[in-house]
Amino acid sequence: MLSVYAVLIDGAIYASWLFLVAAGLTVIYGVMRILNMAHGSFYAIGAYAAASLVGWYFNNGVGPVWVGYLMMLGCALAAGLIVGLLIERGLLRFMYGRDEVLMVIITYALLLILEDAMKMIWGVNPYFAYQPYAEMGRSVLAGLKVSNYDLMLVGVSLVLGLSLWLWLERTNQGKVLRAVIHDREVAQAMGVNVRRVFTLVFVLGTVLGTLAGALTAPAISVAPGIGVEIIVLAFAVVVIGGMGSIEGAALGALLVGLSRAAAVHYAPQFELFVIYGVMALVLAVRPQGLFGRVLARKI
């Protein structure tokens, strides 16, 4: 019985992390139709920024712990804003209207560049900023010792998902965004400044990526390659849920999270295939993903 609870708890924790990682990807794709390969690099930049600053703070200072948490968020925000604006204003805006697949390749080039750029800034040695993770302690849930930090991630993920959803569905800005998602040309004709929307959304997506990285940083050792590792994971979640859909990403994350936790507990040898298996299965049945829309061509 214990392991059933463990599957649920582990699955929920992993799913919330996956959702954090995938949210930015799906937002950018939904509005801009860019499947952003560099999303993993944004995640890594957020992680590096947070780990280096927070590590420095705790190693040198005796300041209060909560400042460390604020610094993590601050880092993610600052790094996301800078990187997002730089890339969108400096490169992507010249590329709009190009083929969707070409955009994938452009962001692939970005990934190659960013990976080495990070190496230049932060070196290859791992950063280890564990204090925010360790300070929170642990609780016992259904007989299982669980890190409070992980539980907090579940909360953050829920809040983030809900606010994204509310923002899209319940605010005027969200309406404008949905108009752009639905039909870019019509939205433009109706007077929506699509370019501004794009800048806003790309920066939002970037910040979501860096935030995911910053929130993950204290639990891991931040080293080269962490970004590359999560791209395929995030893609899988987004493709399963239906690209561009927030609720899809949430459901996709939950599906993958729970299947993976179940595999770890009951059939560890299949853990490696779970993600691709779920993805191939969902796509075979629903090619557009769980929440994806089918676009029929007008003739």
Place this chain on the structure above:
Amino acid sequence: MRLDKTELILLGVAAVLAASGLIAPQWLVFLLTMALAKSMVVQGVVMQMRAGLVTFGQGLYFCIGGYAVGMSGHFLNISDLPTLLLIGVVAAVALAMLLGLLMTRYREIFFAMLSLAFSMILYGMLVKSPALGSTDGFNVKAWTLFGWSPAAGQAPLALFVIIVAVSAVLAVLLHRYGRSSAGAMCEAIRENEVRVEYLGQSPRWVLYMNYVAAAGVSALGGGFMALAAGHIDPEMAYWITSGEFVFIALLGGTAHVAAPIIAAVLFAVVRTYAIELVPHSWQMILGITLLAIIVFLPKGLWSLFSGQARAAKAVEAKA
């Protein structure tokens, strides 16, 4: 079989290249062998690009070709080069005939993602196979050709001559394929699939055939890679390997059958010098090159040459 001018040039260049292998330094011979093997996989990517499909999983067939060669050597004790390569191609074609049924239902990003998923599943399966050396892979046995085995130290050169010959024949075939009805139909599908359907042609059938053929061609590249490098590992099916093939395909462009070959050679040269001169940031150099090509040469390197040819023509006309 009548050969047109392009085909004659291709065969002529191949003959010169094979002959120059005798005087070229050995590292260059090896580098070209690897580049030619890769260019075959890239041909598979380009075949699908011409039909408007970008695959992030061509490494699947590259890997199948390589492992088929390696495993046939180890478990079936086959060392004959044509037989080995044929086994690889047949294995890939068989798999592609199965997966193609599903893959041809998808377009654009979904095709890219699903192709990636399948190649990653193979990657996972190989990693989980200790009998095949897991991630370490295993060494491929030495090859023979119709009972003849090359003298010690001569195998790389012999393989180079073979791969040049095979590449030339393949290039001629692909050149013809590109100009055939089926090849034209692929481009038509890329341009307007609905219209193709309304011309009474089945886009899915054309894409299916194209997918299977591309798999076979890529597997041939994988087989050669295994024989040349003498080692195979699951990395061949990893998505980053597939990404590299897309990279080279874009580098060359889809305009000509020689473009992937030239791009693969250029890529190998650029990379080997980038690794030597800037060992810490060669990826960045590759990324910048890729961006520059997309921005300045959206149709690949080939547009550089054909653009010049056009300019030359214009000058001729004026004179």
Place this chain on the structure above:
Amino acid sequence: MSCILETRGLYKEFGAVTAAKDVNVRISKGEVVGVIGSNGAGKTTFINMVTGYLKPSRGEILFNGQSIIGRTPRAITRAGMARSFQVAQLFPELTVLDNLLIALAAAESPFPSLLRPLRNDGRIARAEAILSEFSILTWRDSKVTAVPQGVRKLIDIAMALIGDPQMLLLDEPTSGVSAEEKTQLMDTVMQVVSRHQVTVLFVEHDMDVVRRYVSRILAFYSGEVLADGPPQTVLANARVQELVTGGQRAHKGATA
């Protein structure tokens, strides 16, 4: 004359919207039929159903006496029914000649050859012939993207015609073409079409154009066939005048 196309009790619903309602039409071989109706009257839906792009909710479609319900557009095309499109559906990055050669190769065989070239003398001769018939041979080697709208419409029709269909459906052949060009374009099209002795059904907004070329008119309104008959009868019909040609867009009292 024998009947080439027949629909029986054709219905098509999109959610709450009825795009086709009890459509019963019989078209004989060799007829030239014009379809009129305001926007959203169900003209294109009718063509899309007949060519297999949309599946009717109910009803039967017979082509040469055989049911074609559930067949793909491809199968219906191969059976001998070709169509053109409201917005020309071409292969924009290819040359005009290649567009036609592809159409021809597609018509020749469902399994395109892998190694024999698309361009052979026979195909090129046929493609050039049809381009000359439409008087657009000068555009032969231009990319479609470099070709004016009116010529694109002609290429679109030429591609449908090159496979020698028994029946040709033209969806607004003059849409997107300037008023001055319309007549000339339709003249060209109808000349070629009559030379090829193919049954034609075309959708058109301009009544002058319709009156000039057709032997029979189908007037659609709100998914229904409002009137069917020779031009003078249909165009004189009071309800057609009120609901279709009069330009009134009043929906009240519509027979729903």
Place this chain on the structure above:
Amino acid sequence: MNNYKKNVPHYRKALPLALAIATAGMTASVTGAAVAAENGKFRIGVVTFLSGPAAGPFGEPSANAAKVLVDGLNQGKLPAPYDKLGINGAEIEMVIIDEAGGAAKQVEEFRNLVQRQKVDAVVGYISSGDCLAIAPVAEELGAMTVFYDCGTSQLFSEDKTPQYVFRTSLDAAVDNIGAARYLAKTRPDAVRVGGIQQNYAWGQDSWSDFTLSMAQIMPKSEVVESQMPKVFQGQYGAEISALSVKRPDIIHSSFWGGDMEALVLQANSRGLLEDATAVLTCGESALARYKDQAPNGMIIGGRGPFGAFAPENPLNNWFTQAYQSAYNAAPTYPASKMAQAILGLKFAAENAKAEAGKIPAPLEMAKALKGASFESVSGTVQMARAGGHQAMQGIAYGEYHYDAASKKGGVQNVIAFSGECVTPPDGTSAHDWIKAGFPGAQCN
């Protein structure tokens, strides 16, 4: 035919032009290449990870160690017997190459090193796949090659009659035999054994070596859980739960790098490491980084007598000091292993009976190193296995201990096992040797 000849696509003319440019480029690259070679210097190709996840924990310390050693040798600063300038009097020149990119690429780069860069010897390779792929090529090209880190047991069972290929690092089986022996001495009552490995060849092999050894050395133990997460996953929440649920006494892991640090952090803060003792075969490489996030008593190894387990001797003292002053950190085990490989190479070159200042031929060097014993930062290394091509050394394990006052981690309760105790004899695979109950092992 005539009809479309007019319309010859413009790329027809482009093909010869393109080929001409490509050929010109190739020629240029050929002529530019051989310039650096043949300058009387002893050129060493050093191959290690400069990018990717292995760069931080392994690649960088290795590359740093190579630089420290080459500089030291060129200035003649090393203690005897390595006080001769450079190698055999010739100045050393280093060409460093990134190991990332897979075995096929490494084969290509190896050929470039030997044939284009004309290096006199190659030292390198962390990945076992790379070593397996390089070995036959090195034999084919007759290039003196010293593997410094890869641990695959397959190496010399594939390359059965090695001539030019040497390995100065230990077979990975030694790590796990040593770990089992250490447990038998320090935790004789442990019964429930769990494991977590990265799901690739290294992790799979380590786990099978370890469980086989445990079955022999501690027959009462039983395996209660085995987890194999994807390599570089970083998040081990579910795996830690799955292990916790089984309440193991011992948790064996061959994790390395960022994965290992993340595992220790996550498992420790979830209390798993309080209830169970972790055995980390690569644990030493993060010794300075655990701080108070690893429990005292956690068992760590350094894949041989390297890093913190290296003995006190003049060579090691010099090396530690030089490394410390250059990089402001103590050398970890990958650094020691790189130093060992370069020292082995120097030993080989200087015992090849070449004139002073001259560079000996590869075969001469190989003959000199075959079966020899040379001094290293880790003590005396005997090339006593695989026909004199594989180093045999002891292995040491110890317990992590964190000193809160100095904020430094160290090792305590170190037990070293001799090479004869943990190394399978020639002609026997590690698996067979373990299964047969270690026949012929001489343990202290």
